[in-house]
Amino acid sequence: MADATSGVTADLLRMKLIEQLQAQYVEIEDLSGGCGQAFQAVIVSPQFESKTMLARHRLVNSVLKTEIAAIHAWTPKCYTPEQWQKAQGSA
Amino acid sequence: MFSRKVFASALRPAWSTVPLRVTRPTPAPFQIPSALYARFLSSETRAAIDKAVASAPVVLFMKGTPETPQCGFSRASIQILGLQGVDPKKFVAFNVLEDPELRQGIKEYSDWPTIPQLYIDKEFVGGCDILMSMHQNGELAKLLEDKNVVVAADQ
Numbered sequence: 001m002a003d004a005t006s007g008v009t010a011d012l013l014r015m016k017l018i019e020q021l022q023a024q025y026v027e028i029e030d031l032s033g034g035c036g037q038a039f040q041a042v043i044v045s046p047q048f049e050s051k052t053m054l055a056r057h058r059l060v061n062s063v064l065k066t067e068i069a070a071i072h073a074w075t076p077k078c079y080t081p082e083q084w085q086k087a088q089g090s091a
Numbered sequence: 092m093f094s095r096k097v098f099a100s101a102l103r104p105a106w107s108t109v110p111l112r113v114t115r116p117t118p119a120p121f122q123i124p125s126a127l128y129a130r131f132l133s134s135e136t137r138a139a140i141d142k143a144v145a146s147a148p149v150v151l152f153m154k155g156t157p158e159t160p161q162c163g164f165s166r167a168s169i170q171i172l173g174l175q176g177v178d179p180k181k182f183v184a185f186n187v188l189e190d191p192e193l194r195q196g197i198k199e200y201s202d203w204p205t206i207p208q209l210y211i212d213k214e215f216v217g218g219c220d221i222l223m224s225m226h227q228n229g230e231l232a233k234l235l236e237d238k239n240v241v242v243a244a245d246q
Contacts, residue, residue: 068204
């Protein structure tokens with residue numbers, strides 16, 4: 001169904017997340033081995049505050065609707081700035 | 092109409108312990124341009140998915156079957172449900188690879204872009220990532236217990 005390459009890049013995803021979610025930190029890893037079809041992401045945004053996991057993912061998915069439709073695998077991890085700081089501290 | 096077959100093939104529960112729920116003959120698959128069904132969810136498709144979602148307390152839309160998952164995320168989801176001790180009698184899996192309408196339709200139905208997708212008591216729970224984090228933080232065990240869908244521990 002999809003082309004050999006999806007046309008989606010880590011940079012494009014990062015840009016959109018920073019722009020539209022005011023993400024303070026975005027880390028995107030391309031797991032596809034070149035075809036651009038699988039990404040894992042760490043997203044830290046104040047907009048995740050007091051939202052459930054499902055709501056956070058939905059928010060991210062709405063921003064990246066077209067991109068996600070073009071790729072096979074999308075694994076976001078959503079943190080609020082506070083949670084992210086804690087996660088970093090314990091690591 | 093293209094969706095008359097209402098997922099007869101997909102409605103075959105993938106776990107052999109679960110009795111066959113729908114035995115409608117499957118007409119030859121209909122090929123329609125993907126751009127067409129990507130844009131809207133017909134009422135027939137929606138009704139078929141309504142039925143699928145209600146077919147068991149725990150419903151997973153996945154790629155492949157529980158025995159032979161065709162994607163790592165679907166495999167991980169099945170493994171989590173297994174680890175949690177979900178009762179096979181209360182579980183049905185639908186293989187979206189068997190039905191392009193279901194594969195596209197479920198994404199719109201749930202407003203969720205990826206597969207697998209888990210429903211518990213007709214309510215969308217999430218995809219693989221959410222399942223994984225709920226498994227790790229204990230929320231999933233609690234939810235499954237509350238819904239009374241796990242095999243009793245003393246068996």
